[in-house]
């Protein structure tokens with residue numbers, strides 16, 4: 001049995017012995033996330049909406065024992081010295097655990113299940129998360145090597161979209177992927193994945209940070225670098241990667257709209273011990289990031305791309321210039337299902353690199369950026 005197989009069997013034992021109170025949830029393909037708030041309270045996410053379920057652990061000790069054994073099955077420890085655990089399970093699920101007393105309700109866990117069927121651009125179009133034109137435009141932006149940041153709130157679909165975009169990179173290019181805990185499964189010919197390492201005093205293991213891995217990536221001749229989640233000082237390194245000829249690099253950032261994405265990246269760049277003045281950092285962010293794809297989870301549970309925007313740099317007053325190319329517009333609500341009705345529409349803005357599209361003979365006419373009349377009428381009615 002290989003190491004992966006061995007891990008899997010230790011993990012299966014942990015599941016059958018300790019996780020039996022939630023086994024039905026783990027097996028249920030309609031459950032995408034399981035949230036445990038202490039032994040007595042469990043919620044799940046189905047189709048983007050959160051529901052309480054009757055499952056319970058016998059008591060706090062049983063819950064703690066369960067996740068200790070899950071941690072052990074992936075070679076990690078969770079105890080009072082390290083009361084937080086972020087890990088990927090052998091079946092691809094991602095878990096985060098926080099122990100009491102920090103978690104005041106008792107051991108608190110979120111399990112993000114690995115989607116068995118990977119979503120594709122076509123799936124996003126058919127579920128209405130993206131329009132066909134928006135999807136084609138993203139494909140073109142990836143093909144042309146535009147630097148892309150996928151931005152959004154927690155669980156808005158950033159990693160899923162980054163995975164899809166990574167898979168659209170031209171096959172011959174060397175892609176270096178750097179993540180905290182490996183989630184991306186980019187199918188391409190030349191992919192080099194890295195995973196950061198947490199320090200573990202017991203095993204005398206030192207931390208290897210995302211930042212260090214980005215620096216290594218630069219010496220490993222990448223065509224493009226993908227950082228799964230930018231949430232610390234590695235932002236500055238990614239921005240530098242993007243500004244130094246590794247066009248088409250990508251990452252995700254937690255932010256609520258395209259403009260905030262720039263500001264967030266800027267403040268992350270300033271966390272580290274940088275001697276670069278803030279004004280210069282702002283300009284670097286403004287010129288590194290070309291396209292922002294904003295993901296959102298709407299109140300009806302739907303995950304959609306709310307904006308596709310272009311960053312044009314920084315104006316004389318130090319403000320980022322961000323132009324929306326496409327946006328999602330709600331037109332109604334289905335009375336039966338409560339689902340929002342709407343679609344992604346162009347915003348009457350032709351991106352600055354339109355000539356690249358023409359020169360490369362990509363089938364994307366200028367008219368595709370024109371806002372349809374009905375949207376303008378809707379806006380006039382709203383304003384009235």
Ligand SMILES: Nc1ncnc2c1ncn2[C@@H]1O[C@H](COP(=O)(O)OP(=O)(O)OP(=O)(O)O)[C@@H](O)[C@H]1O
Nearest residue numbers: 032115124129153154155156157158159160161303
């Ligand atoms: N367009 C979509 N349609 C339906 N489900 C989706 C869509 N995008 C993502 N999902 C599902 O939503 C969940 C969260 O997605 P994902 O992990 O990509 O979000 P995230 O923004 O990266 O979250 P986090 O902030 O925790 O990193 C997953 O279960 C994923 O399969």
Ligand SMILES: [Mg+2]
Nearest residue numbers: 158159160229
């Ligand atoms: Mg993610």
